[in-house]
Each structure stands twice: as C-alpha cells, then as structure tokens.
Amino acid sequence: xxxxxxxxxxxxxxxxxxxxxxxxxxxxxxxxxxxxxxxxxxxxxxxxxxxxxxxxxxxxxxxxxxxxxxxxxxxxxxxxxxxxxxxxxxxxxxxx
Numbered sequence: 001x002x003x004x005x006x007x008x009x010x011x012x013x014x015x016x017x018x019x020x021x022x023x024x025x026x027x028x029x030x031x032x033x034x035x036x037x038x039x040x041x042x043x044x045x046x047x048x049x050x051x052x053x054x055x056x057x058x059x060x061x062x063x064x065x066x067x068x069x070x071x072x073x074x075x076x077x078x079x080x081x082x083x084x085x086x087x088x089x090x091x092x093x094x095x096x
Contacts, residue, residue: 006035006090014086015079023089026073031094036067036077039086 008025015021065085067077077087 004092007093008089008091010087010089012039012086012088014084015077016084018080020076020078022070022074022076024074025089025091027091027093028072029093030069030072031096032069033092033094034067034069034075035090037088037090038065040083 007027008023010023013021065077065079065081067075067089070076075089075091077089079085079087
C-alpha cells in the first residue's frame with residue numbers, strides 16, 4: 001500500500017518556544033485528513049530524532065503542541081514546548 005500524495009504539504013519548518021504559525025492550504029473544506037509530523041532537530045533529541053505523527057487529537061497538551069483549523073483554507077500550528085521543533089503539515093481532502 002502506498003500513501004497518496006497529499007493535497008497540501010508545508011515542507012519542514014521550525015517553530016520556536018511559544019510560537020504559532022498559520023499555514024494557508026487553500027483546500028476550501030473542513031472535510032480533511034490532517035497529519036502533523038514533529039521532529040527534534042538537535043544532536044541530542046529527547047527520545048529520537050524523528051517522532052511519528054503525534055496529533056491524533058487537535059491538541060496534544062502532554063507534548064505542549066497542537067493544531068487547529070482556523071477556517072476552510074488555513075491551519076494553525078502551535079508550540080508551547082521549551083524546545084524548538086521542526087514541523088511538517090500534510091493534508092488530504094476527503095474523497096467525495
């Protein structure tokens with residue numbers, strides 16, 4: 001099985017502590033599958049150098065990171081963690 005190409009891919013970007021970013025995907029719907037990947041870029045990561053997708057819920061307070069859909073075309077990603085992390089947002093439109 002192969003994973004289809006996402007309708008939106010932000011590429012990797014860094015969020016510093018207490019930083020928030022809005023990413024415009026222009027998909028025009030809330031009917032989406034969202035995958036937010038997180039990895040620690042430093043030489044001594046807390047657990048591993050790449051985390052699996054973490055966001056099964058819109059807010060993951062345990063990891064102090066989260067995301068939410070702002071509107072049908074924008075997603076917000078937030079980092080409340082003390083470390084700087086790299087993020088990548090991939091989104092697929094639900095087939096109709």
